[in-house]
Each structure stands twice: as structure tokens, then as C-alpha cells.
Amino acid sequence: MRSDLRMQTGPTDLFDLRPRRVHEAEGRGRRAFALFQAERHPGPLVWILPAYVPELPMLRGLPRGVGERLHLFRPVGETDLLWCIEEALRAAPVSLVIAEPEKPMSLTAGRRLQLAAEAGRTTGLMLIREGAGSNATETRWKCEPVASTAADSTLHQWDLNKNKKGTSGSWVLNWNGASAAVHMVSEARQRHEPAGTAR
């Protein structure tokens, strides 16, 4: 019922992460998805990535207004990483915590993060490897960049594979990485798809 209500408010609200919960994103386009979400969350952002990860967000390429609010934590070791995520989720002023855990998270760890997010009224987004998700996650997105025939469109396919309080779905959309607005590419395709798209 609740998801139906949210459907009616507009196409981009489909991608609103449920607040005070921890979500997961996997696939090649997960960092783009994270930045898309970062732009939609006003307030300080925290991006936690292990010290060995070479991929850094590039300031000039970030969507407008994200770079100033972004804090980067680079802990060494899995324990410190999880501790940082929990601490950041517990902090009230942070609006979105993006983290890249290296190992599959146990149910205990995932549940703890959910509790921390609830306590701190913060939303969390874990950028996970393929299939390294936790069962405690609220939603799980699979994000892939899609090649497009038109010259100036940057297509993404975002599949909602798991959703604890709603339905799953699959969308192809055009987001250029600069603004908060997205253009749905094929609404018709989404309608005609069978209900259980994935998993």
C-alpha cells in the first residue's frame, strides 16, 4: 500500500531511499547511484572507503553541491570500517552515509547498522560487491551503466532486487551525473514486465 502511495507522487520518487534505514547497491554503476542519492540528501555526507581502494571521487566530476558536503573516511581494516559506518550512522547531522565494505556483511553487522541508522535518523547506502549483500538490508539495487545510441544520453539501468516494504522493479533512465533530475526512458517497458523480475 505504502509503495503505491509513493508511486503516485512522481517518477523520481521511485528512487528515494527509505530514511533511517541502510540500503545496498551493487553493480558497476553503484558509485553513480550513490552520487545520485548524495545529491538528493541535503546535509553533510560521509563516504567511507577502505584505505586501499584506489577509486576516489573526483571533485570536478561530482554533481553540484555534493563536493562541499562530502567527508571522506579512509579506515584501515574491516573492524575500523564497520566501526566508522556505525559511528557515522549514529551521528544525527549526517544525512547520508555511503560506505564500501570489502567483505560480505554478517546478519549481526547488518542488523547493528540498521539500529544505528534508526538511532541517528540517518540513511545508509552500502556499495557492495556482487552478491556480497546482507540479509538485513532494506533494499538492494543493482546498478549498471547502459550503452545508449543517442549521443548525449547517459543511460543507467537500476534494478530494485530486494525490497522489504514494497515491490521490486527495473528502470532504465537517463541521468547525466550533474543534476538531481532524471528522465525515465521507457515507462512502457516497466509496465509490461512480469511482477517478479529478478530473484
Add this chain to the structure above:
Amino acid sequence: MALADARAICPDLATRPADLAREAAALASLRRWAGRYAPMVATDGVDGLMADISGVPHLFGGEADLRDDLQARLERAGLHATSAIAGTRGAAHALARHGGGIVADGQLAEGIGHLPVTALRVDHDTAEALARVGLARIADLTHLPRAPLARRFGSGLVLRLDQALGAQAEPVAAEPDAPQFGVRMTLPEPIGLQSDVMAGLARLLERLCAKLARHRMGARRVRLELRRVDRGTAQVEIGLARPMRDPARIAVLFAKGVDEVESGFGIDALRLTAPVTETLAPEQIGGGPTIRHEDALADLLSSVGNRIGFDRVLRLLPATSLIPERSFLLAPAAWSTPEPIPHRAGVARPIILFSPEPVTAASGTPPARFRWRRMRFTTLRATGPERITPEWWFDDPAWRSGLRDYWRVETQEGPRLWLFVTPQSQGAQDGPAPVGPLNWYVQGEFA
């Protein structure tokens, strides 16, 4: 004597440039030490100390014994100093710079009369004018009428003369000591429980923060030293993401460090210091939600920084460079403030940047097909090239290969990659016309 003359006389002369800052620091510490002789000690010029010892000499057995004690202690410390005791500041200054000694009470004029007029702290021109009219000693001046003296040589001379002879009062203006942010607590019975230590810490923090507030300072680092009954010490030090003097918020950061302290047979003394402080103006507390949010964010940065290190809590700052790696800075968030990012039009930049990774099996310019990270890609569309030349004023090893041509390559498989090629390095190897395949690298990913 000029240095050249001195070298001519003694060729082996060892010389060192004067370090004025360290000399001043040494004098300041000597001033602190001299507090044992008088409550009021001031620095006198760059090379002297002035102490008001009124009412003190009898504690040392008289003025002569006091001076002997002072000289002996300085001698033992390896310092060659001259000291003088006189009834006025001017007289003591004059005598200390001309041999030293003690001027008995009421005999100021006789005691310093034999000194040259330059001892009177008058400027060079006045001293020269006095010498020209034959007034070489202080005794020559004391009998002269004041009015003509003041008219001819200025009122400064008369003032200095009066000050030296006691006709004009001149107090010793001791500068206030720099505030020392440290508090301590000694306990009659040793404590060992974590809650007890935290309670003691809370009391110390209250005092320290009150002191910080009085001087309008905020602590950046706070150190807690715990002395055990067996004379061992434990130390807990925390850093703060911004200057702070809120006892409750600092106490929270100590919890983890205090937890790890081995108390042994008990702790009987606590000492809390703030080694690094910064000015912090009084500010509104508990005000609007903005202030509370800023405080909470600073608390988060502090606690994370204390665990993983403040150099790992970073912020992105813009930099003025066209080189992708140097177009932004990773600055510690605790020591920087967010800067507005200038919006730059121009060629789009990737959202993710990494160090260049070579692609294999690249064919053509731009490559129609290539392999990267064990994946096969087919180019759908390529935009470019955008030529970026190295900054010649930096010797960056990564840019030794010369200029780079950047391409935005959209692949059939989905990812939009930022590739570059180094045409110059190829030319150097194979002559002017590149024969072999060019070196292609991936450096970023677009949204």
C-alpha cells in the same frame, strides 16, 4: 667590530647567525627561573632581566648574599652574566652594563656617578652631543641646572637622569606569564575503577575548560596523565576536530583511552593538560539547529579521527590545476574548512578517478576494442581528444611520459571510461612515426 675585521685577526673564527627567536625564548625561560628571587621580573631589552627585589634580600641573607647566590647559580648553569643591585631601575640598568655591583641605599649619585652618560639609556645622538660639550660622566650632569639641560638636550635626558637618581618613579613592568593550560588532582587514596577515573577527569575538565574560557581559548589536543602508586605513568591523549572547551563533549572522547589504561595498584594523581590550543571566541551555545548540527558533526569527526587517525578523515578541496590528480586536494577535515567549489564549464570530468591502469589489446585511435581489468570492451562512441600537458614546474613521476590525450569512451558494454594515450612516450621509443600500438590507460569512470 665588523665580521671582516674579526676574521682578519682570527682566521679560525667560528661564526653563527644570531637566532633572535631562540634567544628571546631562552631569555623568557630565564625570566621564569628568576622568579625565585622576586615576584616581579621583567625582561629588560633583548639581553637583560629586571627584578624588583624590594623586601626579598633578607631571605637570602642580605643583598650581597643574594647577588652572590644569583651569580653562583648562573655560573653553574654556564651563563656569564653581570648583575647589579641599586635603588632605582635606571641605576641598576646602568651599573649592570658597566661592571655590576651593589649601590648602597641613599648613595645613588655616588654609586653611579663614575659611569659614562651612555649608561643612562639615552640615544646615540644625545650621548654624542653630551660628549661634545665635555659631559662624559653621570656625575658631571647631576650638578647642572635642569632647565638648560632639558632645553639643550631634550627632556628625554632629564627624565632618564631623574629615573636613575630616583627623582622619578619607574616601576618594573613585569609582563604577564602566558597562560598554562594544565590542571592536576592528587588523591588521598588510589583509585582503580574506570568510573572513578572518569569522575576525576570530569572535575579536571571543568577546571581546565573554565581556564580556557577565561582566556578565550579552545583546546585542539588534550592529554591526561595518570600516575600510578608504583610511580608508573599512563597517558591518554585525544585530538579534537576543532577548538573546543565543552567538558562533556571532551570527556566522551576519553572513554576509549581510559578504558585501555592499566591501573595496576591504583592511580593516585591525575594531570590534565591542553598542549595545543587555539583562540576560540565566546559563542552562542545550544542555539539554533545549525549550531547543534555543527557541534555534532565536529564530535563525529573528533571521535572518528581519534580512532582511525585525523589524517584519514578527509575533505575534498578544490585546487587550481588542470592535471586530474591535482585538480583537488584531500585535506584533513579537522584542519580545513569547506571551500566553495568554483563551477567550471568545459569538458565533463569523470565521477571516479584512480591511478592510470593500462589497457591491453587496444586497436586504433581511439581504440575500437580493448581489454581492461580482464574485461573486453567495444567502443561505441569516443569523444575527444582533450590534450593535457604536464606541469613542467613539478617533477611528477606519473607525468614523465609527457602530454596526454584524454578520450571519453562509451563502450557497448555500458561503462563510460576516461582513457588517455601518451603520444610523446611512443615517439621517443619508435622514432617520429609511431609504429607499434599506442599505450592506452584508463584513469576514470563517468556517471
